[in-house]
Amino acid sequence: MESVSLFSELNSGGYDSCIMTTYNAYFPFYEEVLLRRLRNKGVSRNIVLIDSKQCKAAMQESFPLLAGRQYTLAPMSCDAAFHPKIILLLGKKKGLLAVGSHNLTFAGLGTNAEITNIIKFTLGKDESRLGVFWQAW
Amino acid sequence: MIETGWVKGPKQITGLDHLGVQAPCINIYAQLLPGITNVTDRARYYSFYPWLLTALDNAGYSYGEEFIKLFRRADVLLTLISLRHQEVCADGNHHSDAAVGTIILKRALHDIHDKGAISISKYSSTDAGEDRYFKNKLGGLGQYYLGVLRGLGLMDGSAKAGVSTFLEVGGVIASKFASGLPTEKFIKTVQEDSVDLDRLDELSGFCLCKLKENADEKNSLIELFSGSGKFQSKVEFSDNDSERRRKSLSYFLSLSKISDDYNYVLDIDTFRALIYCRSFSSQQPVSIPSSLDLVSDGWASYQRNELLSVALQGLFFACLRDYELSGESFDSVELLAHWFWNEGVGARFLNIYKAKDYGLLQAKLLKKMPKFKDWQEEGHEIQSMFQLKVLSRESSISNEEILEIVESSLRILAALGGRKENKDGYGDLYFPKGYFEFYPVNLNSFSHYLDLDSGSWTQLKVEDCLKKVLADWCLSGHLRVALRKLRLQSQNTFRFMPTDLGIRVVSVPKVANTQPRFRQAQAILKDVGLLVEDPELGLIVSDGAIDLLNPVVGAA
Numbered sequence: 001m002e003s004v005s006l007f008s009e010l011n012s013g014g015y016d017s018c019i020m021t022t023y024n025a026y027f028p029f030y031e032e033v034l035l036r037r038l039r040n041k042g043v044s045r046n047i048v049l050i051d052s053k054q055c056k057a058a059m060q061e062s063f064p065l066l067a068g069r070q071y072t073l074a075p076m077s078c079d080a081a082f083h084p085k086i087i088l089l090l091g092k093k094k095g096l097l098a099v100g101s102h103n104l105t106f107a108g109l110g111t112n113a114e115i116t117n118i119i120k121f122t123l124g125k126d127e128s129r130l131g132v133f134w135q136a137w
Numbered sequence: 138m139i140e141t142g143w144v145k146g147p148k149q150i151t152g153l154d155h156l157g158v159q160a161p162c163i164n165i166y167a168q169l170l171p172g173i174t175n176v177t178d179r180a181r182y183y184s185f186y187p188w189l190l191t192a193l194d195n196a197g198y199s200y201g202e203e204f205i206k207l208f209r210r211a212d213v214l215l216t217l218i219s220l221r222h223q224e225v226c227a228d229g230n231h232h233s234d235a236a237v238g239t240i241i242l243k244r245a246l247h248d249i250h251d252k253g254a255i256s257i258s259k260y261s262s263t264d265a266g267e268d269r270y271f272k273n274k275l276g277g278l279g280q281y282y283l284g285v286l287r288g289l290g291l292m293d294g295s296a297k298a299g300v301s302t303f304l305e306v307g308g309v310i311a312s313k314f315a316s317g318l319p320t321e322k323f324i325k326t327v328q329e330d331s332v333d334l335d336r337l338d339e340l341s342g343f344c345l346c347k348l349k350e351n352a353d354e355k356n357s358l359i360e361l362f363s364g365s366g367k368f369q370s371k372v373e374f375s376d377n378d379s380e381r382r383r384k385s386l387s388y389f390l391s392l393s394k395i396s397d398d399y400n401y402v403l404d405i406d407t408f409r410a411l412i413y414c415r416s417f418s419s420q421q422p423v424s425i426p427s428s429l430d431l432v433s434d435g436w437a438s439y440q441r442n443e444l445l446s447v448a449l450q451g452l453f454f455a456c457l458r459d460y461e462l463s464g465e466s467f468d469s470v471e472l473l474a475h476w477f478w479n480e481g482v483g484a485r486f487l488n489i490y491k492a493k494d495y496g497l498l499q500a501k502l503l504k505k506m507p508k509f510k511d512w513q514e515e516g517h518e519i520q521s522m523f524q525l526k527v528l529s530r531e532s533s534i535s536n537e538e539i540l541e542i543v544e545s546s547l548r549i550l551a552a553l554g555g556r557k558e559n560k561d562g563y564g565d566l567y568f569p570k571g572y573f574e575f576y577p578v579n580l581n582s583f584s585h586y587l588d589l590d591s592g593s594w595t596q597l598k599v600e601d602c603l604k605k606v607l608a609d610w611c612l613s614g615h616l617r618v619a620l621r622k623l624r625l626q627s628q629n630t631f632r633f634m635p636t637d638l639g640i641r642v643v644s645v646p647k648v649a650n651t652q653p654r655f656r657q658a659q660a661i662l663k664d665v666g667l668l669v670e671d672p673e674l675g676l677i678v679s680d681g682a683i684d685l686l687n688p689v690v691g692a693a
């Protein structure tokens with residue numbers, strides 16, 4: 001099986017919005033690395049949806065310093081754990097959807113054995129794929 | 138439609154300066170010794186490259202594909218000449234040491250022995266392959282020397298836009314290099330693209346060792362490095378650089394002279410001790426001309442920052458090693474640091490000293506330490522620095538050794554915060570505005586928090602103060618640095634990382650010193666004949682050096 005660099009995908013440009021869902025997170029990694037890269041590439045609307053209990057634990061480890069200013073942090077409460085790992089990048093002419101096992105931590109995107117599925121969409125080219133994006137939304 | 142795969146992380150590399158505390162050291166030695174870098178070891182390249190650009194220009198080659206082809210052949214030819222001269226002389230002198238591309242080109246010399254003659258372009262070609270001597274388009278010039286030669290006013294340009302020699306400065310040096318050398322034969326060899334042993338021998342005058350036999354070239358380079366003589370008014374744009382380089386080289390020579398007088402070998406360890414303590418012992422002070430005060434203060438600041446860096450690396454090492462051996466697991470750096478000083482080896486150390494607050498611990502440690510000038514005595518911060526390097530390199534380490542590392546690190550911190558000789562911080566050194574925002578752990582912040590008289594953490598309970606040092610400066614410091622490198626360079630340099638299962642140690646970095654260009658300065662001073670090899674004392678100041686040094690030092 002091929003390996004996929006989510007790092008490179010996040011750095012590829014052409015998007016203006018990004019939604020990430022995760023079970024847990026390491027906020028310095030998101031804020032210092034991913035968010036900065038995304039904003040540098042023109043992704044100005046950023047949202048992170050995270051399991052509320054894990055969010056509290058992650059905040060005790062390192063408090064998110066840029067939430068509410070540079071991105072929206074939304075703790076999710078549900079009956080069980082909030083466990084989806086989705087990255088949805090949207091631009092005017094293209095989109096990228098990654099669904100996998102990767103949490104929003106450096107280990108999740110950098111060193112663990114995690115799997116991902118990537119679907120790309122370009123306006124006027126792969127319109128049949130739009131349905132998957134709607135489903136993810 | 139769907140691309141499925143394993144998530145691929147950024148490239149993992151070992152990395153340097155894991156705590157971001159070495160950076161001020163690097164900034165300081167770059168300020169104090171501009172024009173000589175950690176990769177510009179041989180003085181003759183400072184005259185060879187300006188000559189080569191002029192010679193190719195005179196031969197009608199303008200910057201472009203053909204020019205680069207010939208330039209690279211010439212670069213290769215010079216190394217082959219030096220390698221061959223080393224073989225013929227077999228005298229232990231420095232012929233091809235630090236010549237460009239020697240690892241590959243030793244094979245080329247074997248080829249010449251086997252086949253009689255070789256095509257130089259087999260090795261100088263830019264095409265990727267195992268014979269290519271250098272990837273950089275402009276070989277050793279592009280990779281190592283161009284920046285410093287530009288800074289010294291010898292040449293201008295870039296590999297992309299083209300390079301040329303400044304005639305006013307580089308042209309003078311180039312003409313001195315060429316005098317008495319068979320330059321036409323050298324260029325002809327490059328054009329013909331073929332060389333054999335006889336031709337290498339005929340061109341032996343180009344060997345890097347031959348600089349000391351060419352008095353005009355040698356003196357021009359001395360004047361260039363010292364910004365004196367015919368270069369005094371010409372290097373206008375780097376006046377301050379010239380001054381600092383001149384004084385630093387003079388300071389190095391003065392230290393060499395004093396070491397010779399006391400029968401000491403001035404190696405890198407002795408150099409570190411001397412610039413910090415300015416003595417061999419209380420009975421053997423080092424007297425430096427007052428004209429070198431500013432530069433010697435600058436080097437003392439370098440060494441203070443170096444000590445801070447080594448001490449913090451020591452604590453970082455001790456904590457991660459102890460954590461690795463303990464089998465414990467913690468979710469945050471705060472919990473890890475708390476554990477280390479309350480239950481780990483750190484707690485064992487604190488139990489020995491039984492100090493209520495950090496200030497008291499510092500005072501107790503200082504009381505047991507030798508006098509500032511007695512750096513050769515056990516327990517001195519300089520000896521602690523040496524010990525940290527040795528201990529952190531051991532393949533397996535015991536708890537007792539980790540305890541020694543903690544003690545050595547804290548002894549250094551106590552000396553930096555408590556000795557009156559260390560109150561000067563960075564002195565008159567210049568740092569750009571905002572520089573320390575990137576490097577928050579430095580002598581200024583150290584003094585603010587841990588100075589024995591005024592530090593705001595010294596009244597804290599000892600465990601709490603040391604937890605802050607370890608958690609904020611070492612562990613979080615590392616995460617800050619690694620995250621920055623990940624963002625800017627897409628490289629993974631994490632030595633430990635927070636994971637779903639707690640903090641996981643990747644690899645504990647050994648304690649390392651920065652390299653303050655001391656060896657490079659020595660090599661250059663040797664190349665220009667100001668230092669000579671002594672069988673017992675290593676490099677000593679040459680007879681003529683003092684005469685040359687006096688006008689260079691000015692009032693000294």
